[in-house]
Amino acid sequence: MTLAETPNHTNSSNPLLTLNYESALESLGSDYYDEVTAAEFPQHILRWRNNALLPSLGLDPQVVKDEDFITAFGKFQERKPLLALRYHGYQFGEYNSRLGDGRGFLYGQVRGTDGELYDFGTKGSGTTPYSRGGDGMLTLKGGVREVLAAEALNRLGVRTSRCLSMIETGLGLWRGDEPSPTRSSVMIRMSKSHIRFGSFERLHYLKRPDLTKKLLDHVIATYYQHLNSEDDKYALFYAELVKRVAELVAQWMAAGFCHAVLNTDNMSITGESFDYGPYAFIPTYDLSFTAAYFDYYKRYCYSQQPGICKLNLELLQEPLKAVIDIGDLQSGLSKFAEYYLAEYRTLMLKKLGFENGQFAEADQLLQLTITFLQDSQIGYHQFFSDMARTFNSKWRDEPAFVMNTAEIVPALGASAIFDNWCVLYHQILNHFDPDEMDIIAQTLAKYNPQTALLRPVIESIWEPIAQEDNWQPFYDLVQQVQ
Ligand code: AMP
Numbered sequence: 366m367t368l369a370e371t372p373n374h375t376n377s378s379n380p381l382l383t384l385n386y387e388s389a390l391e392s393l394g395s396d397y398y399d400e401v402t403a404a405e406f407p408q409h410i411l412r413w414r415n416n417a418l419l420p421s422l423g424l425d426p427q428v429v430k431d432e433d434f435i436t437a438f439g440k441f442q443e444r445k446p447l448l449a450l451r452y453h454g455y456q457f458g459e460y461n462s463r464l465g466d467g468r469g470f471l472y473g474q475v476r477g478t479d480g481e482l483y484d485f486g487t488k489g490s491g492t493t494p495y496s497r498g499g500d501g502m503l504t505l506k507g508g509v510r511e512v513l514a515a516e517a518l519n520r521l522g523v524r525t526s527r528c529l530s531m532i533e534t535g536l537g538l539w540r541g542d543e544p545s546p547t548r549s550s551v552m553i554r555m556s557k558s559h560i561r562f563g564s565f566e567r568l569h570y571l572k573r574p575d576l577t578k579k580l581l582d583h584v585i586a587t588y589y590q591h592l593n594s595e596d597d598k599y600a601l602f603y604a605e606l607v608k609r610v611a612e613l614v615a616q617w618m619a620a621g622f623c624h625a626v627l628n629t630d631n632m633s634i635t636g637e638s639f640d641y642g643p644y645a646f647i648p649t650y651d652l653s654f655t656a657a658y659f660d661y662y663k664r665y666c667y668s669q670q671p672g673i674c675k676l677n678l679e680l681l682q683e684p685l686k687a688v689i690d691i692g693d694l695q696s697g698l699s700k701f702a703e704y705y706l707a708e709y710r711t712l713m714l715k716k717l718g719f720e721n722g723q724f725a726e727a728d729q730l731l732q733l734t735i736t737f738l739q740d741s742q743i744g745y746h747q748f749f750s751d752m753a754r755t756f757n758s759k760w761r762d763e764p765a766f767v768m769n770t771a772e773i774v775p776a777l778g779a780s781a782i783f784d785n786w787c788v789l790y791h792q793i794l795n796h797f798d799p800d801e802m803d804i805i806a807q808t809l810a811k812y813n814p815q816t817a818l819l820r821p822v823i824e825s826i827w828e829p830i831a832q833e834d835n836w837q838p839f840y841d842l843v844q845q846v847q
């Protein structure tokens with residue numbers, strides 16, 4: 366046989382297979398995972414490849430062929446072991462000890478050009494010991510929705526996982542919430558880590574403080590490296606996790622994002638946002654807006670998100686007590702509100718055009734904006750994108766010029782509170798020099814993209830895919846949200 370005929374020849378030139386894979390998690394030992402095999406699919410159609418991510422892996426998008434994605438991330442050739450991670454979690458308040466990667470596995474770990482270690486995790490790659498009777502698959506629409514969520518959140522400055530690829534796999538799946546049979550996909554998600562709060566909860570449940578400590582040491586050494594040589598690294602780790610999670614949820618709230626399933630198995634130990642199922646961006650500032658139809662008691666509605674994230678951090682104290690002093694855990698968590706409010710305030714003021722909120726009326730503006738958005742129930746994203754699109758230096762001259770265009774005014778309607786808002790905004794602009802108006806315009810544009818990923822928008826790109834296999838509107842939308 367010549368070299369060209371050997372089965373591995375094409376693979377050895379596949380840049381996705383020859384990345385420098387590290388076995389950080391595998392080296393912890395088999396207490397944390399099960400080795401699994403991937404499903405074999407009848408079809409592999411590459412529907413999405415995230416070229417924007419490839420340079421962060423040291424790859425030139427030009428040299429990675431579509432076929433390379435299919436071989437690596439659809440056929441799962443060559444890579445071993447594939448690890449279904451073990452975890453438990455509180456789901457809608459109830460402890461579930463039967464969780465774990467039920468439709469995915471850790472495909473591999475790769476160091477990015479930034480020096481950080483990244484996980485490639487699959488979603489929809491077949492059953493595992495944790496599938497609990499499920500089919501181990503991901504619907505095509507589920508894949509499309511997760512790609513979009515991650516790109517939109519990333520654009521909005523949220524620390525989030527991203528999708529590296531999505532491949533349609535040719536199966537017909539049965540789902541209660543989609544017309545069935547529905548199309549299938551397999552996705553690769555690139556994230557900081559797939560270790561979850563629930564990974565620690567499982568070890569507590571199994572009464573294995575030794576394994577808790579080992580995993581925690583690994584987490585700190587890998588994802589909190591700057592703390593690793595500190596004497597009180599455990600206390601510092603938890604304090605930083607609290608800060609990261611508080612900031613993350615503030616980022617969601619400012620972005621108008623409702624994650625929908627804030628179970629502890631969906632909370633990353635790195636404080637990164639991931640796993641986008643029934644999420645939604647809020648249409649209006651409605652505190653009780655709930656994204657998941659099965660969240661009957663609105664447990665994870667928009668306004669509950671900060672409180673739930675804090676509760677999840679508190680639940681995590683139970684397993685961490687095996688290693689971290691309870692006093693340190695409590696004092697770490699006590700800072701949650703402070704971190705949350707500071708980040709939320711900063712981000713909202715940026716959405717309002719101000720990179721730094723060093724003016725007397727900053728909190729008044731924030732309060733009035735929220736009251737107005739809540740009372741009027743005008744579009745949350747619309748309001749900010751209208752501001753960004755129509756802002757001009759004349760707003761500094763007269764309150765009557767603020768947000769006053771023929772297109773916007775009728776939508777906003779006449780209200781005393783809006784008039785007050787315009788007066789206040791005009792007043793604040795006058796703390797700045799006329800030549801600073803450009804900076805405000807740029808800030809508004811930067812923090813308020815014109816395209817929001819509202820549900821009707823997602824449905825409008827899904828229709829052409831479902832009806833005529835037309836993917837162009839999806840690609841256009843990804844580009845817009847990116
Ligand atoms: P999620 O709500 O997507 O975070 O999933 C919660 C748990 O259910 C995780 O352990 C998943 O792996 C598992 N799971 C979700 N969907 C499926 C499926 N179709 N087949 C097998 N396991 C699943």
Ligand code: MG
Nearest residue numbers: 630631639640
């Ligand atoms: Mg999950």
